[in-house]
Amino acid sequence: MLAFARFELRRSVRDTRFLFFLWAMPAAFYMLLARLGHAGSLQGLPRPEALMVAMIAYATMGSALYGIGPPLAQERANHWIRQLRVMPLTGWQWLTAKVAQGALLALPGAVIVAVIAAAGHGVGASPGAWAGLAVLVTVGSVPFSALGLVVGQALDGQASNTATLFLTISLAVIGGLLVPVSLLPGPIHHLAHALPSYQLAATGRAVLDGTGIDAVGIAVLAIWTLAAVVIAWVLWRRHGAAG
């Protein structure tokens, strides 16, 4: 399984143009948003810090969704997945390797945002808090990687791209990564709390300012992870020859 995970990672690292846009997007958003509006506080944190956490969450989500879903749809279409299925690789090994790949794809995008925030906008944190954020990105990428596996298996080619775009934007907007949730209309406001994107950022803010992590947030992330992993697993089992 390790060989497979290494193989997958090496392949995705080689696609430099893809990675450039994948990782540049949250960084560009950060630089743009950090210059907009007034100084002051946002979501209980100084504005550059709150934005940094939001964009780290965005980078985590986007890298995992885009890095896993559409390439999988493509590999199903060209039947590489069919070949993989007749080799000694179990569904769980495949799933674990893909989730690890998603985590390793998510980290650099998050680090780039953090470096820009620290170097350009005076964001500081204790080594413990930085380490905590790194752990959060790694673990927090799992539900998004699993969602990517669902999209990549359920949809073909072009549809998987559009669905990933739709998911990323919806989760980012409704989850309060691009606009504060307080600005969203009432019903959507409530929906936000049920989204993994919102809870990933909320947990990130708690890690950064050292306040206690909300158990509800962890529970929401865990439920999304479990649901996405189960659906991805069922699709893998069911797909068979359609591969």
Next chain:
Amino acid sequence: MTPAVVFSKVSRSYGDITALDGVSFEVAVGEMVALLGPNGAGKSTTVDLMLGLRQPSAGQVKVLGCPPAHAASEGRVGAMLQDGGLPANATVGEVVDLARRLYPTSRPLAEVMVLAGLTGLEARRVDRLSGGQAQRVRLAVALAGDPKVLFLDEPTVGFDVEARRSVWAAVRGAAAQGVTVVFTTHQLEEVDANAARVLVLAAGRLVADGTTAQIKSRLSERVVTATLATVCPEQLAALPGVVDVDASGVRVRLRTQDADATVSALYRSEMGPAALNISGASLEDALIALTHVDDAVARLVEPG
């Protein structure tokens, strides 16, 4: 000894369409078997069932005594899929090495590269290969894990004569080491040269199972070829015994169930035959008869 492949009364349908209908056969360990039939006969379904990529609607499939997916997950099966793709952004060496590492036992990388004729291409990206080279990579992936059973679905599509020869040399090399090989192909000379045994599918049923010689001899038809002064296809088709006419040039080819009657009627006709030759049916003729003519199928399905 446990057979390499067992199909017992296997059926598979997709909605209303029956792709396989009560197919039974066994392949012994070490055999080299060709699976033939026209497109739509059920070959792909048979291959998918052997690989555990699909489940039978009825009946049972076993590979080396266990369910096919189980045999595959244990690394005892190598497969070269007809439409098998290769992953983007990987080199030839990486793909072949991945296959080696996934299997519990494997051949040395250098040996696989030589077997599949890929030496010197290790660092080449698989998305930048010619069709024939990509096909060799797929063969290498199938051979890399040193499997006990090899399934090759049209392994030489897109190959030139030289490449075809080297692939079969590789496959025969594996077979000589005791590997069971089941393959499909449309190249009948490959069957004659490589398969000790042939399974013929038509419309989802197994219509013949035997050596190539047996299959040819079970066809009582003969082929009459002659050069004609004047070619009249209608008249040729009306000759006694004739079941098929190929009159695309002055050299005509007639498949007949009664060569004597056909030839004497041909000489009595106005068509002026010369350089006449009577031969046994080729494997291709046998297959056409087996898979296309309903009464011939009925006749040849009889155990014999």
